[in-house]
Amino acid sequence: MTRTHWSIDLGTTNSLIARWMGTHAETVVLEDICAREPAWNTPLIPSVVCFEDADRGFVGAQAFAAEEVLRATFAGRLTPLARSFKRVLARDSRQPVAEIGSQAISARQCATVFLREILRVTAEREQSLTSHAIPRWNILRRALAWIRREGLVNDLTMTVPIESFEAYRMELQSIARKLGVQHFRTLDEPVAAALGYGVDLTDDRNLLVVDFGGGTLDIALVRTALGGAPGARPHGVGHRKAEVMAARGLNLGGETVDEWVTEMACAKLSAHVETMRPAIRAQAEAVKKELSGKVLTTQDTYFRLPGGDELVVSRQEFLETLQARGLYDTVETVVSAVIGDARHRMSVADIDAILLVGGSTLLPGIRDLFERLFGANRVHYWKPFEAVVEGAAIYGAGYYVDQIIHHDYAIRVYSEQANCPQYEMLIKRGTAYPTPEGFETRYYSVAPKQQLFSLPVCEVGLAGRLALDWKQSRNGHYYWQPKGTEEAECVMALNEGDAIRLYPPGAGSQARLRVDFTIDSDRWLCATVHDLLRSRDIRTNDRVIRLR
Missing domain, CATH: 3.30.420.40 (ATPase, nucleotide binding domain)
Structure with a gap:
């Protein structure tokens, strides 16, 4: 069956x-x-x-x-x-x-x-x-x-x-x-x-997918193609595949706009703001949808306040709030960042279609923004809710997908100069997998009499930021020193407590270990650890953590 x-x-x-x-x-x-x-x-x-x-x-x-x-x-x-x-x-x-x-x-x-x-x-x-x-x-x-x-x-x-x-x-x-x-x-x-x-999909297609929902704004460049795909499941839609070329995301969505609408309405109250706020927040989503659906800027809607009073807000006030909060500038900035990430493979003219999905793409001005940037004939907007879930069902039936690593992965090291931990870039977002053997090699020294060696690998997301301040060192590697709340919000440690026992213990300052990293087809980061002193492998193609 x-x-x-x-x-x-x-x-x-x-x-x-x-x-x-x-x-x-x-x-x-x-x-x-x-x-x-x-x-x-x-x-x-x-x-x-x-x-x-x-x-x-x-x-x-x-x-x-x-x-x-x-x-x-x-x-x-x-x-x-x-x-x-x-x-x-x-x-x-x-x-x-x-x-x-x-x-x-x-x-x-x-x-x-x-x-x-x-x-x-x-x-x-x-x-x-x-x-x-x-x-x-x-x-x-x-x-x-x-x-x-x-x-x-x-x-x-x-x-x-x-x-x-x-x-x-x-x-x-x-x-x-x-x-x-x-x-x-x-x-x-x-x-x-x-x-x-x-x-x-009878021909290759380059698609800019804008997924703007209740919680996040995700924008990705996806290339779809026909042709055989190694490892594809033989049933269903079979030989078609999709490849993510670049992607960015922000914690910006419909709920954020609901908060803006709440603040917009509360600013019109002359008294009892905190008392009224819960009732206003409860109606913010409905008011947002009503204002988004109106055609004339002179049309109004209202919040019903406790006691039966009404608080009237206009679509023009709503539009001005979205503009003042930087909604359109933010969306355009993320679009530019995604296209910039893929500039070595394609240009804006190569994008065949822009696909708008998620309820927040119905906000006034969002569709207009993409039609201005790419032309109305390339913007697809008529399936904002079902496209994602139906696409997932198609994938389940056998559509092969080539994907990329979406987060940066770094090794937490100690900076003697800064006298605090910092992060050494290991895997950059956008890396395609599986990788060839030994695509990343690192050498590490150990302290005198050191018996245990560990490499804490951490997943580094942007957490709503467009970029983190990675700086290239003289050794060619990139390092990041978190500031403020960046570490708490952007870093997730993945293999704490995983250590290698060294025998004999460390001595001198020369490199003791060579670590060759690869990523397999199941997104596992694998490591081969070679002891240079003893000329032998301590671990061979060992699965360390699964990447995102």
């Missing part, structure tokens, strides 16, 4: 589920928990959980009914209602995002309950359709359907933001395995969008 390939786009604000239909991908409508997006009639599942206890809860549209009551009851502290848990899951899955009774609910627990409910409702829907399709008298066929677990989600692809750490992928995989998913994979959201937008 052919496996059914499912996909989930877990979003900061809304999520979707899709399946591969054999010839195309289709977004699945889960009426019990979805809410229709008014402009495009898309069946979005709000990324919200209302907990009954630590292991059970209502999700999606069902969780909204309790929101107003909970806000009044639990003002100023955690409630049984969890929203925007994706951001926390991506950084620290143990951090609380809700509370039931006196028990804190972590982002990991929240994501588990949310995904479990989606899979449960999906399975009930599929089993209902299967039971209706099989005649009651066909007991053998019904028994086979039960044995084969037909309707259950066993093969799943989930999408991840460009700027997420590898730990986020591992969290999703762990949750999926716990929920009974046997075949699990992840795919970068911009690549999924490129696959899901229905671009003609």
